[in-house]
Amino acid sequence: MLDDRKTAILSAVVQEYITTALPVGSTHIADAPGVHVSPATVRNEMAVLEQEGYLVQPHTSAGRVPTDKGYRFFVDHLVVPGVLDLATRVRVGEFFGSAHGRLEEMLYRTSDFLAQLTNYAAVVVGPPAEAAVVRSVQLVGLSATVATVVVVLGNGSVESETIELTPGVSAAHLANAGAHLAGHLVGSTLGAAGELMPSGDAVVDALCRQVLDSVRTRSSDEHLYIGGTSQMAASFDAVEIVRDVLRTLEQQFIVVSLIGDIVQRGMSVAIGGEHGVELLASCSLVVAPVVVDGERRGTVGVLGPTRMNYPQAMATVEVVSDQLGRRLEES
Amino acid sequence: MLDDRKTAILSAVVQEYITTALPVGSTHIADAPGVHVSPATVRNEMAVLEQEGYLVQPHTSAGRVPTDKGYRFFVDHLVVPGVLDLATRVRVGEFFGSAHGRLEEMLYRTSDFLAQLTNYAAVVVGPPAEAAVVRSVQLVGLSATVATVVVVLGNGSVESETIELTPGVSAAHLANAGAHLAGHLVGSTLGAAGELMPSGDAVVDALCRQVLDSVRTRSSDEHLYIGGTSQMAASFDAVEIVRDVLRTLEQQFIVVSLIGDIVQRGMSVAIGGEHGVELLASCSLVVAPVVVDGERRGTVGVLGPTRMNYPQAMATVEVVSDQLGRRLEES
DNA sequence: GTTGGCACTCCAGGCTACCGAGCGCCAACG
DNA sequence: CGTTGGCGCTCGGTAGCCTGGAGTGCCAAC
Structure with missing residues (x-):
């Protein structure tokens, strides 16, 4: 060539x-x-x-x-797969060594950490809820017409959703549906759980279906954590570009699907116009899947100018995704 | 004068x-x-x-x-307390009319909405968890050493926290502690709940105290939702200022305490250097408390350049905070 | 106290000149 | 034949200069 x-x-x-x-x-x-x-x-x-x-x-x-x-x-x-300098490796180790608390918080702090390491904006796409084992399902009535469903997952994340109750649903119905759902879901994953058994009560069954639908819809969209927007602003000198990038980042679904697309195609870097998002034409994206127990669970990446330091960014993203995967394996 | x-x-x-x-x-x-x-x-x-x-x-x-x-x-x-133009009032009405779902999501969408109305960055400080009535407390074991505590509050928000278990805590201990805590907390507010009754089991009591401490700590810090950073970037033409503002916004606790300070002093506008945050010296902040049932529950505000359109910003913030308060009263 | 007039100041924009970095081309060299 | 030094050329950037315009401060007159 x-x-x-x-x-x-x-x-x-x-x-x-x-x-x-x-x-x-x-x-x-x-x-x-x-x-x-x-x-x-x-x-x-x-x-x-x-x-x-x-x-x-x-x-x-x-x-x-x-x-x-x-x-x-x-x-x-x-780009030689070069090893990251020792100081950085130590910092990463320390970070994940002391990381604890709720999953959401840890993922956010990871994105911030990655941004500080690379000096670019960093994104972390959380593990999709549907792949995690359900540890608990709970249905809590807030008023006559509103209830909250809370699902606790094995990886430490908690999904909750508010649902509107159809008139005629009583507290007893809620309790029954909650127990029924718990029996059905606990121990399996949201994605894998099959058809719901009939409980013998039509109201309860309808309620269960409603809750399940609502939880399923929500659990399929992946959560996005963005850190280091200020470092991003510092790496462009045209304020219009900064504005465009921020505008794109505000529409999380664009970023999530963009990243999903890149990973799906087996790529680890998307350069400038390659990804097809107009407003990010002067940006490159370096991503790496987070692998937990042999399966892809989320993604980490950095977003910088096309003239970003690819070797450093790639190595850093690699190490962080790897460590994050290990960290998630523990739980 | x-x-x-x-x-x-x-x-x-x-x-x-x-x-x-x-x-x-x-x-x-x-x-x-x-x-x-x-x-x-x-x-x-x-x-x-x-x-x-x-x-x-x-x-x-x-x-x-x-x-x-x-x-x-x-x-x-x-600034005459001028009424907002009809079109905007209608938009606000429509927005809150169709707002639903989880509290967190609604607050985030509110900040985004306010940003679009004003063309400045918008902030929403969520209602502090400690003031809301507890509807449910649940303790879910994730592994031998980690458990998650989930608290569902009457206003539709869900607080969760991961805690490390001391060795020797069994599933039965967890279940007992969960029930004990539920009995203690459900129906009262996190802030108001008094001393914990002894349960008769020292392990359970220690666990309950640990959980309560951890929940209390978390529930006192207020959640911040920031929208419209791109509009903020558009209203400054120096990229350094944009960077400084983003950097400040990333450190949420600064913003939260800043806003708390302003509201505490009974002010609704902080102009330029008045608030004392160096990096925001070229910004003004217009805030309004969100009042629910006669008490302050959170704050909304916009952050723009000192030469912002104060009458419009003040009127908009006022209307949005008012409507948000009403919306929160319903639940 | 208010006003028109006048001299002055300073910025913004346009013009020119110039310097330097960089290129393409070409002829010469090994 | 690939490589190299040389030469002429082309731009962009900077500095200098000028000029027009917007705006001020001051003053004398109303």
């Missing part, structure tokens, strides 16, 4: 641009490791790289800047 | 600056309502207003810009 020298040059351009954010000229690259030729030669090669779409010039006679395709080649072929 | 004409001039300057964001010159307000004098006279008056600290010039021979003190006078003496 690209010969060794072009590869070395592309790599040097990407790395230089990542650190300086300035278009990279031939002389800056001439004696980079793996290159060591005259600037003139570098220019010739760069012209080719530009024709092939790996680099662009902001204007004639300026230095070169990597394109999305250039970054793509870089992450696919040139 | 200020004679009528100075007052009218100050008011005109503030309003003009709010809409244009440009320093205001004497000719622009010479024939504003309540002024109607020549530019020269306006200039004389403006010079006095500047000496007294209500206005500043960005540089010699530029127009005037209000100071924090100028805004303060404006909101204290010149």
Whole structure:
């Protein structure tokens, strides 16, 4: 595809641009490791790289800047799986060692932590509730027309939902339905639980179905935790981009489906326009699935400018997702 | 304090600056309502207003810009409690009419809604858990060493906390403690519940105390919901300010205590430096308590630039807090 | 006290010039 | 034939200069 020298040059351009954010000229690259030729030669090669779409010039006679395709080649072929520096590994270890408390809180703090490590915004998609074992189901009446259903899951998360009661449902109905549901669900997962047994009371059965529907709907949408928006703001200098990114992050379902899409396609990095979300065109996303007991349970990732530090981001995301998975395995 | 004409001039300057964001010159307000004098006279008056600290010039021979003190006078003496336009009132009505579901979700959606109405960032501080009536307490063991306590409150919110069990606590202990706590707490508020009765079992009593402590600690900190950070980003044009504001918002406890402080002092508007939070020096905060059954239960507010549209923001915050209070009364 | 007039100040925007970084091309070299 | 040094060219960025306009402060006159 690209010969060794072009590869070395592309790599040097990407790395230089990542650190300086300035278009990279031939002389800056001439004696980079793996290159060591005259600037003139570098220019010739760069012209080719530009024709092939790996680099662009902001204007004639300026230095070169990597394109999305250039970054793509870089992450696919040139990022060595490098080990994270010791200090960071220690910090990660300490963080997860002392992490405790409710699942939701831990996930939020993880996103914040990841943002601090990378200096980009970080996202954590929580484990879907439907995959966790139900430990308890409870139906609590709040008024004549409103009740709350509370489901406690084995991974430490608690899902609750408010439901409107149809008139004629009494406290006894609620209690029966609660017991019936508990018998049906406790010990299995929300996703796997089969059809509900009839209880012998039509009102109770209808109520159970209503509760189950409402819980199922909710439990299928994944929770999103976003940290480090301020670091994101710091890595762009155009306020319009910051606004666009924030606007996108506010619509959590976009982000969740975007991340789901990336992971589904087996990718770990989405660069610039690749993901197809207009407002995030100047961003890249580095993600890694969180694996618990051999299955994917959520995702962690960082969101930064396309000129983000991919090696560092990838390594950090990798370590954090791994540790988070282990942490979740314990419970 | 200020004679009528100075007052009218100050008011005109503030309003003009709010809409244009440009320093205001004497000719622009010479024939504003309540002024109607020549530019020269306006200039004389403006010079006095500047000496007294209500206005500043960005540089010699530029127009005037209000100071924090100028805004303060404006909101204290010149904002007529004006009624919100009909369209907005209708929107608010529709919003709360269709609001349902979990308390947390509704509060989040409220903050988002308020942000859209005002075009500033919006904050909602949830009702403190300790003031709500406990409807159910449940203790669920997750493993030999971890349990979750779930408290369902009368206002529809659900508080949960994970606790570490001391070795030797059995499932039976958990069940006993759960029942004991339920008997103690259900029907009263977390804040008001008195001393725990001894149950006759030392292990159970210790466990109950542990749970109660942990729930009490958590229930005293108020939950914060922030919406419309993107609108905030749009109203500043310096990316550093956006970053600073985001950084502050990320540390929720700062915002919560700031808002609590403002409300406590009986204020509804904090302008620029008044609140003492360095990073928010170029922001103003308009807040209103949410009153449920005659008592303060949370707060709503908006956070915008010091040159925000105070009349509109104040009216909107007022209406939303009022409607939210009514909505919460229903449950 | 209010007003028109006048001189002054300062910013914003446009214009020019210039410098430097960078490129492409080409001829020469090994 | 790939590599290299050289040369001319092209831009962007910065600095300097000018000018127009908006605005002020002051003063004298009403």
